[in-house]
Amino acid sequence: MTTAARYQSVQGSDDLPHENPSVHANILSKIFFFWANPLIEKANASPLATHDLWKLPPMCDAKAVAAKFDPSFRQTRSIVTSYLSIFGWRFLFIGFLQVLIVAAGLYGPVVLELVMTLFESESFDVYSASLYVGSLFGVKLLQAFISTHTTFQSELIVLRFTSALQQLLFQKALTLDAKSRRDKTPEIMQLFTSDIMWIISFSYYIHQIWIIPLQLGAVLYLLYNVIGYAAFVGAGIIVITLVLNNCLAQVQRNMWRILMQHKEKRMKIVENVFSVIAEEKLESFTDRQHLLGGILSHRSTELSTLWGAFSLSAFVTSLLYMAPILVTTASLAFYTMVMQETVTATKVFTALALFRSLRAPLIGLPQITAHLMQALVALRRLRDYLNLTEKDPNVILTHIQLSASQYENFANNNIDIAIEEGSFGWNADKPMFRGLNLLVKRGDLLIVHGENKAGKSSLCNVILGELEKYEGSIFVGGRIAYCSENPWIQNMTIRDNILFGKPYERKKYNAVLQACGLRPSQDGFAFGDRTEVLPTTPLTKDDKIRICLARACYNDADIYVLDIDIDEALFTKCILGLLRNKTVVLVSENQAIIESKYIDKSFEVGEGILVENTEQLELAEPVVTPLAGRKRFWEEEPHILEQEVPDTQMPLFDSLISPSLRSPFGMLMEEPSFSMDEIPATADDDSGTLTRETFWGYFHATGGFLVFFLLLVQFLWQSLQIISDLWLSHWCTTASLNMSSNSTNGTFFLDDTIVFTKVEVLAYSKHNMEVYAVLALCSVVMVIFRTWITSCAGMRAATTLFNSMTNSLFEAPLSVLNAAPLGRILSVYSGDINTVDTRLPFSFGGFLANLFIAVFCLGTCMVCLRYSGLVLVIWVVLYIYFGLHYVQPVREIESLTRATRVPHLQFVNEAIDGTVTIRAFGMKQVRRFHRMHQHHVDVHQETCYVQEVLKQWFALRMQLLHACLIFTITLAAIHSRHFLLPGLFGLVFNYSLQLPPHLEFVFSIWSSVLSSMMGVKRVLGFIHWQKNADV
Secondary structure: OOOEOOOOOOOOHHHOOEOOHHHOOOHHHHHHOHHHHHHHHHHHHOOOOHHHOEOOOHHHOHHHHHHHHHHHHHHHOOHHHHHHHHHHHHHHHHHHHHHHHHHHHHHHHHHHHHHHHHHHOOOOOHHHHHHHHHHHHHHHHHHHHHHHHHHHHHHHHHHHHHHHHHHHHHHHHOOEOHHHHHHHHHHHHHHHHHHHHHHHHHHHHOOHHHHHHHHHHHHHHHHHHHHOOHHHHHHHHHHHHHHHHHHHHHHHHHHHHHHHHHHHHHHHHHHHHHHHHHHOOOOOHHHHHHHHHHHHHHHHHHHHHHHHHHHHHHHHHHHHHHHHHHHHHHHHHHHHHHOOOOOOHHHHHHHHHHHHHHHHHHHHHHHHHHHHHHHHHHHHHHHHHHOOOEOOOOOEEOHHHOOHHHHHHHHHOOEEEEEEEEEEEOOOOOOOEEEEEEEEEOOOEEEEEEOOOOOHHHHHHHHHOOOEEEEEEEEEOOOEEEEOOOOOOOOOEHHHHHHOOOOOOHHHHHHHHHHOOOOOOOOOOOOHHHEEOOOOOOOOHHHHHHHHHHHHHHOOOOEEEEOOOOOHHHHHHHHHHHOOOOEEEEEOOOHHHHOOOOOOEEEEEOOOEEEEOOOOOOOOOOOOOOOOOOOOHHHOOOOHHHOOOOOOOOOHHHHHHOOOOOOOOOOOOOOOOOOOOOOOOOOOOOOOOOOHHHHHHHHHHOOOHHHHHHHHHHHHHHHHHHHHHHHHHHHHHHHHOOOEEEOOOOEEEEOOOEEEEHHHHHHHHHHHHHHHHHHHHHHHHHHHHHHHHHHHHHHHHHHHHHHHHHHHHHHOOHHHHHHOOHHHHHHHHHHHHHHHHHHHHHHHHHHHHHHHHHHHHHHHHHHHHHHHHHHHHHHHHHHHHHHHHHHHHHHHHHHHHHHHHHHHHHHHHHHHHOHHHHHHOOHHHHHHHHHHHHHHHHHHHHHHHHHHHHHHHHHHHHHHHHHHHHHHHHHHHHHOOOOOOHHHHHHHHHHHHHHHHHHHHHHHHHHHHHHHHHHHHHHHHHHOHHHOOOO
16 A cells, blocks of 8 residues: 655645744743643644644754754763763753752651641640741742753753754764674664663753762651651661562563563564465455464463563552551551650651652662663763764765876876776775776766676775775766665655655656656556655565666766666666766676677676777667766866855755755755654554543453452552551540650659550550551552552453454455555554553553542541631642643644654664765765754654643643642641641641642543553454444
8 A cells, every 4th residue: 555745845834833932932931831822722622733833942953952062072072071061050050959859849748747746735836837838838839840940951951962962873874984884783773762862861860869869868867856766667668678679670671571572573473464465365264264373372472471571560569559558567666666655646647758758769769770870881882883983085086186197197088987906895804806997987888797796786885985995096086876786765755765855857857767667657656656655665676776776867977886787678778878978887697788789898896807898889869868968077167066056045845855966055054944744643643532432442351340340449448548547647646645754653644634554555556556557458458459450451451452453354354454554554563552561551550549549638638627628629620620731732742752753763764774875976965864864853852842841831730739739738737726636637737748749640641541542442443444444
């Protein structure tokens, strides 16, 4: 199946990226990200396209980034030094701000202790308590602005640094010499896709290396002041839990790696099976049934590994949720049983808040350390790659470098190619050519032939200057057009492949098509030469050769180096016709061509024999008008060969085509900006509308009852969690009501009337501890059940949807399968099935967990605060309002981010594969590819930039709501002091600090759930193909 691609032509202004509104926004708009509101409204109203996005800020533009980073790197040859020289002051200031953010995060537990101390005192000072709560509100507001804008500035640095590294790698890839390319080319895509990400990720989190130890030290100090040595018991359990979790995570990564290997094997089987169905035209299910076993067998192995990964993930998740419960239980047990101290609401709930603040840095520290190790390895690989040897530009002599005698000799004898006593190869110890001599005159037709692997392609590389030169000299007196042995085609339209950046001239273009035997409109291409060349496009090797030959012919060079196998008809029509006035070096194994009387010379590689044709026949009148011969180098002014045409403004379509040989733009002149065509929706597009049928389809695939059981377990888990916290509140209250100690006789007094001995107090503490431990243990059991059921439901859905889709496609008639491109079927089997297998269960499980935690915490606060708690509804409504406004835009942008990344990586891969061809066409083509790469970088970075703006727009509003919610709950608690016991007051205050992040995560994870459900929608589309005419 072929697809039409919009030809690069004049586009309306609506398709151009919009100017970045932040450039002209006022200070208030910048602080609150108001300037992003129009795009958010548009995204909520209709789907976004790339032309709806803003341009990057001027400092983030790829060209501007390269202008600053490249000179610094060339001077220092160090990525780290260049990074610090450009981003140094911003980098340090961001580190300082991150310290303030951490300090603001710890201020909540500090205020909790201060207010609780006042509450448990004999006279509650409302003014002081309100002052503390007001200061917490102010700190949280300040934290919201500092946190979001610090993160945004960090992301801008990430965008610029990513752009700089990508351009640095791309430039290097186009300059590597033949030996480096042969040995290192496979690594370049790993550098682009993996190593750069590790380096960027670490540069983003590098401040945490020194901030986390400070944070841990501060938290432990505060804990020690609250519960003494019991703090270290709790911290020790957290450390043990996280060390165990880190070890399990290593095993988990290995299991995911094995799972990916099984998936790749399964995908190869799926691709082969559907290719066989199409090629052999297997119409019925009976004809195809023997192919089904291979797919299901590999899928069974894959699912077994997936279940192992799920089981391990369930245990890891359970461990993380159990850690706070175990920490609280162990710390209280040590504090009451070993230290024999009396618990108070102040101590317990302050300790709980501080223990919760320990969790994030302790989880982050091993992860950041692992990132550091990976980043150092990636940095070393990147440095090694950048230090590889490059192609020597002085291997080939140009007319400017000739001596006076050589210049005169070559000019008088019409010499275009001259190799004198040349020694060339990959290795100086074993040269491929020794004492090579070859003279080719202007207009000569030289046939290169010889045994297989004799070095015919290597001789072409000698003429192109791609092989190392050890002795002798080589001169090339004109521009080269080249066709490689393996045809190099880009993923663009047939016409764009032929134009190769040059303006479209209809008469010349049609002549080239005719000479090269191309008939796009008649060769099975639905859209003629506008057909886009994709992996699924039915192009034979002969088709590709003809397209490559047409590209070379259209570019109108002086010398044609053609390492391609052509038949006699194409030889007659193109080589002897269209190119009869050109210098042609043609590699051929066709004996009729080698012995043709129309050639000027033949050169047998291996034997080193140059044979001149002394009986050359006169050519007949060609069918196609030959291309005119260009001026020879001695007939032109010295600067003409690389002259930049004066600064004439070109229409937009010329800039879209992008110039090559005679560029209409001066070397120092910027081209008019051009925009990529609107990226069409692909099979992986995650934007779009979800219907109830999609959710019901997934619900049905999970078995239905498992989801109900999961909801029940979630309910029981949070109920037990709330009950255990209420029991802890009760314990603290009864233990602290006017309890005092007489250190001389070891007795305790309750209300100055009832006397307890120390043994009775310890027994009372033991009883409360046992009840709390039982409740906590039941909560832990529910956590384990929850994660296990989530895994079971995910496995059942993965099995059901895959089998249903496979059976449905095997039963579908050929007409249905032919209507869906193979690439789209494979995309669903790969990306969407992977989403169903792994991403959706975790996203859905995380969403439900955070939703239940938020609802139960909020409900408990409202019940405890009674009528004062009703005001919390206002903030909940605002949370929902901003959350719903955020979900759809971020889905749209995430979809565009993935959609623009694919063409970028594809372009890089194509350019690396075609490096020799690009360089052969001259430096202007190299510069054109650099401009095209910068454009791809900018297009992808625009989506990343908008995505980050949306995230910070949402984060700022969430954190401002967090501050308001905390302030409202704590102020309402102070107002309700007359009926709130100390334990309940501490519980409500603690929940006010715990609740906000869960409310924010609900919407963030819901966005991920919706994106994952789009994968389910596409799978269901293939399952119910009878209902979908357009599969």
